[in-house]
Amino acid sequence: MTPTAITTSAELSDFLRQNERVHVLGNGSKTALHRTANGAALADLSTLCGVLEYEPSEYTITIGAGTPVSHVSAALAEKGQYLPFDPLLADRATIGGTVAANLSGSRRFRYGGIRDFILGARVVDGLGRAFRVGGKVVKNAAGFDLSKFLVGSLGRYAIMTELTFKVFPDAPRFRSLRLDYPTLPDLLAAISFIKQSVFELDALDFTPAAGGWSLMARLAGSSATLPPRVERFTQTMQRESAPTDISEQEDTATLWDPLHRLTGDAIVKVVLPPRQIPEFDTKVADLRRRYSIGGNLAWLATDDVTGLDTSLRRLGLRGLCLLGAVESALIGAPLENELAARVKSVLDPQGKLV
């Protein structure tokens, strides 16, 4: 089915009223998320694009949902600001798709995820009603907060046409370190130490590596303060956690792209309580993987989605496939929830949004 280009919210309302089943394509960057669209009318929101309002002094930005993430990040960078939730697939995704799938990169570790930075949105629901949720100021407690609800909602409750975020000033300089540990428990002990320490890291990821495990830590700050902070961090970690090696890494985008080197039929996000890592890791020991945001999230590449689905179910964990030709993007423990079902009955009673 050819996507229909939607240029205004009113057109989207009409489109929803005219069609039985509707699915939104952002940039189509997350291929696995579009499988359910089978036979649905496709809406292309890429013309709902651009920065609509940006007040650097307010720390707020309002953007069309079809805007490429790279475009938003560039506009913010000009004023020394950034989206602290660190949108994933920054080179390909649209901001609407990023919110709908709730995909954050490694820098989410420092200040929080999309839910922590979304302030409001304009949406069109399954009945074609166009309305606003949330607000445009950094603080607002009026009414039910449906804007947060939309984070991770996969376009099944309402379609976002415009989004408002809180933004922060970005640090001018970064330094990245790799700390090697012989075993996973050694590395996890180091993370435990860091989490109760005074160090405020910009990102904290880890992966299995040749002969052990590598912890990647990123510090952000000014050129004057970074060297002593890096020095102190290195010395403290040396003393407290006995890594086999600590080395400075070139601070590149690739280094902090959690999906880098993950190749397989499917790329999967798993929400993971840190305490489950040891058990979880034994189940995915054959897969390419990277643990992100201090071990609260795992990224996996697999050729056997069914097998992973079974393991996740047993562990009571959920996964979301982003890339790959999978039957259902949602794997692992079932997602059905009574409260979500009630929201669906109001916003999309006919089940048009798939």
Place this chain on the structure above:
Amino acid sequence: MNHPFLQVLETIYPAERLLTRDVELLPYESDGLTAFQSKPGAVVLPVDEEEIIATVRLCHQHEMPFLARGSGTSLSGGSLPIPDGLVIALNRLNRIKRIDPQQRIAVVEPGVINLHITEAAQPYNLYYAPDPSSQSICTIGGNIAFNSGGAHCLKYGMTSNHVLGMKVVLADGTVTQFGSESIEGVGIGPDLIGLFVGSEGLFGIALEITLRLMPQPELYRTVLAAYDDLGAAGDAVSLVVASGLLPGAIEIMDRLAIKAAEASVKAGYPDAEALLIVELEGEAPQVEAEFAQLQGIIEASGAFEMRVARSEEERARIWKGRKGAFSAVGRLSPDFIVQDGVVPRGRLGEALMAIDKLKTKYRLDVANVFHAGDGNLHPLILYDGREAGALERAEALAGEILALCVSLGGSITGEHGIGMEKRDYMPTMFSEEEIDIMQALRRAIDPMEIANRGKMFPGGDAPALKQHGLHPLERQGVISRE
């Protein structure tokens, strides 16, 4: 209250936890919006979640309106009882079930006092970030209902940003769970936590909450700057923000608030038209460097005096006056109304000037103490309820301030919620259709509208007026407000 319902309640609660006599009900008739009161039919004191669930199911079966109540410190009438309805008082569910320092989380019951979590986390160098001024008394359940904030929410957000998981009983008795022990929270699927937090007790009752704990910052650096013009203090905020610094708190107090704080807690503040407090926190080397930059900015902003906290005691002194300011102003006047509208930060000056004009128009005093970094105003309107027409004037003035906030592109509430007090102002912020959708959502969860009936949405009966003044606990000096 009707007898059949009481009889079934008796099957759940022993007599000492089922209150029905007038004297027993009295403490539950009001909340922090002391101008109003209303008499519930009965109050129950559950001790565990099974009792809460059974009670909610009974209420649903009997179409009995109920109110979940924490400590009753709501400033918007959110915890005013529904006349003749049931109050489910949650204070006995006050167990911190688990602190897990490795995962940096706490699992708590809804009646746990906000500050107790930080106290329990302290041994691990962790703390619970949202810090409403009422933190020594208000409960996590109440914080969840209003998405409560505090002076330190600029960087790490309000209550919603610190909830990772919840178990709740919806108003129709359905029990459901969402979120996780990961800092991703829900992470996959719609963010139900974000929806439930801030729902003002209209969806149901939070039974168990998983909270994110934060590491204690290594260093705080706090500066207090005095200005002879409120506008100049507001402009300084813009300068700080434009510099690229991200302070943990930015607060302003005006002359009346300073005077009151001085009279009450003797903070030793300079005599000024406005005081600005800016606090930086984080890793020591970074904070020290940023603090030097901050001092430069403040010096250039026209402050006539600047004080720097060099020790924890000095920091506490600066905050003491600020945290106590509201209750202090309250003591200057027989009665007062607090608003908490939000304006874009860049329009603070405009908002303050407009409020100044309104003072003259309504012949009433207004003190301003506010979260300047968030643009969250807290104008405190002083009046004497014994004077004929004074309350009406104060309410009209409050209404104009709310309208002003909306017209400047802000919100009618930043953290106190709509409750009973601001119901009629919802249409200034939301279209009829938007309100209809919210109401439909409420009915999809609570078809009989029994959970906190009469709150948030326009219309409905207002509970009766009663005597005015400070919250009883404020009068005793137990808590103070922002």
